[in-house]
Amino acid sequence: MAVSVDEAVSAGPAPDHPSPARRVRRRGRGRSVLEVVLLTALAVVMLFPVLWMIETSIKENRDVYAVPAEFFGFTVTLDHFRDVFVGADGGRSALSVAFLNSVVVAGVSTVLATVLGVPAAWAYSRFTLKAKKDQLFFVLSTRFMPPVVVVVPIFLMYRQAGLIDTKLGLILIYAAFNVPFTIWMMKGFVDEVPAEYEDAAMLDGYSRLQAFWKFTLPLLVPGIAATAVFALIFSWNEFVFAIFLTSSDEVRTAPPAIAGLIGGTTVDWGLVAAASVVFALPVLVFAYLVRRHLVAGVTLGAVRR
């Protein structure tokens, strides 16, 4: 009986009511126009500085200062990029050394934070510990303060320990800042991997560590990738510690080195822009390479088993 009732309703003519499907579609189109407009506006606002930076990096110096500013039709030059890497004397520039330092410092500190943080996160996820919540809160609390607040005591401690103006010093402090972050992020990912895999593997003849290594770790790769990218970006961009704890050109990382370009009597904006472009590229490329893992990693917690 129910079927025939339904049929009667749907078969009845309803000329002046658009079908629900049509209505939804029209509303959908209205919204998408608004969305496109808003997103375009947002994109322009967000991307303009980046665009301007890129333009400046390939303009002749006289075009940089041109009034009114020229968006198109200036002479393109790659001189600034050459200056980023090659010094005035033809050898390596201070900036290129700074970039290399950044790569080393950010890379090593990220690896260190991951190597320390992932097993810790696993342990926090798997084992019942005394006052686990308090421990985790304590771990997180080290991230409550902005670096500026602790930089003076750390400066004093580093001076005692002979870590001032060393890459090791920066690596250690960045790792220390990234370990809590890694533990918290990774704990979430480990929680998502059922402990039964490890239990089953242990009954199959593996030790607890082997079980972690062989079964849980491979399932954590997307999470590790996502976490490591965030840690890497933090270390790569970090400015406060870098400028306080390092001074020589041989040790300095890129952020203070680029900042150092501004502030003389004349500022070579072309060079600043070119250095900034070079500085921004690696993180972009890296994030692009692991984008699949990033998305999987960021959304993992939202998916129900």
Next chain:
Amino acid sequence: MAGIEVSALHKRYPDGTVAVEHVDLSIGDGELFVMLGPSGCGKTTTLRAIAGLERQTSGDIRIGDTLVNDLPPAERDIAMVFQFYALYPHLKTRDNLAFPLRAEGLPKHEVRQRVEEAARLMRLGPLLDRRPRQLSGGEQQRVALARALVRRPRAFLMDEPLTNLDAELRADMRTEIKHLQGELGATMVYVTHDQVEAMSLGHRIAILNKGRVEQVGTPLEVYDRPASLFCAAFIGSPPMNLIEVEVADGELRGQGGLVLTPPPGLPRDRPLVAGVRPEALEVTAPGADRSVPARVVSAEWLGDEIIYVVDHSGGRDVRVRMPPTVRFAADAKVGLRHTGGTPAVYDVRTEELVA
């Protein structure tokens, strides 16, 4: 195969939770032993202690003649099936089955032979080349069982392996597990909180409550003579009627005037409660022989039976199981009488069976 002895098991987690208070179990070689209890009573913890996945705070565990307290799970030679099947997601069924054997380092042809044997036993032939996510829940569980089988372990531990399946499939798998266990003569410890599962599977059942064993017995014993008020209320659906009784003139008289046959050796100086199964009572026409006046409060038609809730003068409401042919309307005036044998009688204060 081997028996399992658990003595004075106590487990306290580092955060202070006492999951197992005191558990003694003696599981025979080739026995299908069921641990039954409400959520949080320590079933899983006990099982994991036997498996070696959790270290007990005190107490001894023996598998066969070996004291296994200090052995890691890998050396205890037991297999476990989990509620969540724990099949390795990146491996095909075939490799999931072969996995524990390869871990043991068995030669290739032996591995292949055993995998085929287990696959035949669990009828997995067409599924061998699929990955876990391409299998249905029931199929995954069959693979998990087969995975436990291939190792030919000394004992099987199962932690609510059927909970994630729908009712029909669950009944099928129950039969299958029981059959398999009999065929292999396997020692099996089966944890569940489903009493139907426990009754239909177990050679013996242990009822756990708050980290203690309340009763160990065959399904019949557990059903007929629950050892405590907890067991009485836990087993059976609907559970036993608990009727406050007094001993008078060689009779056991319930509060509403219901007369029961007294078991021998009843203590007289304590408040007592009789446990009466719903099928040991009968709803009759009013004024029938030996009946007390009563009123139907409500009736549940279950198809093959009717459960009447009956109010009898002053006593607590009781539930009565009747065949579907005997029909009374709600609010009807009826009679209520006891038709079963001697009921189980409990001391109200100790909550234990006294006769």
